Amino acid sequence: MKTQDFYYDLPEELIAQDPLEDRSSSRLMVLDKETGAVTHKIFRQITEYLKPGDCLVVNNTKVIPARLLGEKIHEDSQDKEKGVHGARIELLLLKRRENDIWETLVKPGKKARTGTRISFGNGLLTAEIIDQLEDGNRLVQFSYKGIFEEILDQLGEMPLPPYITHELADKNRYQTVYAKEEGSAAAPTAGLHFTKELLAEIEAMGIPIVNVTLHVGLGTFRPVKVENVLEHHMHTxxxxxxxxxxxxxxxxxxxxxxxxxxxxxxxxxxxxxxDESGIVHPGSGDTSIFIYPGYKFKVLDALITNFHLPESTLMMLVSALAGRDNIMAAYEEAVKERYRFFSFGDAMLITTQNVANVSKNK
Incomplete structure (x- = not known):
């Protein structure tokens, strides 16, 4: 299985730069995972494809302002406490390890060797790089006075993906309406289409909303750099x-x-x-699960998702659910129909049409 098998051509103008004013007014492509048939809808019509007895599972993680812009501290022999501020350094918080130690992505990496100290907000927050990890990430120890989350709110920026070049007017638009548990470096973007009103309508249909948590790191979105899919290493x-x-x-x-x-x-x-019989067990931990064609789903029956980057692990996941040929044909159709792609883009529902509760009156 080759990475290039999951490539498609995407015109740059189809990459959504801004969220729609109304979350639920995005377009919705409904893909029958058995036949490959495609139906075009508006997202709020998702209720046509849900029925009493189903449950809707959402990720209630909350994106933290994980992007920090600082300056390298050059130790000055005359004033070691103050130091001399130098090169600009950007830190992206990926994962809290323990206390004030975080796994981070540092740019530029060549200026971020072990022992490097960085100042943010004129010393309101300082960081020291204490280890370099195999994948190029850095372990960082933070120092500060006060409450870390409050300082982060003051100094940090929302970590929008690099393909979004517009400034976000309202940072809450990169959060789901049910975001609660802080810890993500990126939003679970399929959930951005839901409004509180739409969720209430779904619950009123007899469909429970189930909250789980996964703190999204960059591993999910990083490009696959190996030719053979099976050689790709997923981050936890x-x-x-x-x-x-x-x-x-x-x-x-x-x-x-x-x-x-x-x-x-x-x-x-x-x-x-x-477990292997499909029973979900409560608990917490780290996962590096990599889902690609050939995977047998144990729990999931249908998936609401956005349109993903070419050659990404997410393209492989949806191909595992609906079949690569069905997915590639659906994406070709989405490009032809001028759907909006990626984080602020339109949505896809992958299901089986014959079990859908399609209403002719809507």
Whole structure:
């Protein structure tokens, strides 16, 4: 299986730069995973494809202002405490290890050797690089006075993906309406389409909303740099499934309902927490699950997702669910129909049409 098998041509103007004013007014492509048939809808019409007895699994992670811009501290022999500020250095917080130690991505990396100290906000926050990891990331020890989260809110910026060049007017638009557990370096973007009103409508249909947590790191989005897919190494991400969430998912499956996951992160969470018989167990830990064609889904029945970068692990995941040929044809159709792509773009529902609760009146 070659990485290039998951490549498609995308005109740059189809990369969405701004969120729509109304979250639920995005377009929705419905893909039948069995036949490859495609239907075009508006996202709020997702209710046509849900039915009582299903459950909707969402990732309630919250994006932290993880992008920090600082200056390298050059130790000055006359005033070591103050130091002399030098080159600009950018830190992206990826994963909290313990206390004030974080795994980070540092740019430029060549200026970030072990022992390097960095100042943010004129010394309000300082960082020392204490280790270089195999994948090029750095372990950083932070020092500060006060509460770290408050300082981060003051100094940090939302870590928008590099393909988004517009400034975000409202930082809450890069959060889902149900975001609660802080810790992500990127948003679980399939959830950005939901409004509180739409979620309430779904619950009123007899469909429980199940919250799980996976703190999204960059590993999910990083390009696959090896030619052979099987040689790709996934980074670990922290996940958590409560006893209540596991019970609802297991009960749904036992009664013949469908588990509909919102986003690839929710999918990876429930698949990581499940045993081989498809029973989801409560707990927390790190997952590096890599889903690609040939994978047998243990829990998930249907997936709500966005349109993903070419040659990404997410293209491989959706291909595992719907088949590579169906996915590539659907993406070709999406380009032809001028869908909006990536984080602020339109959505896709991968399901089986014959079990959909399609209403002719909507």
């Amino acid at each position: 991400e922290f996940y958590q499934v409560s006893g209540e969430a596991a019970a609802v998912i297991n009960d749904t499956r036992k009664k013949g309902g469908r588990v509909v996951c919102v986003g690839t992160t929710s999918c990876r969470t429930v698949e990581s927490a499940a």
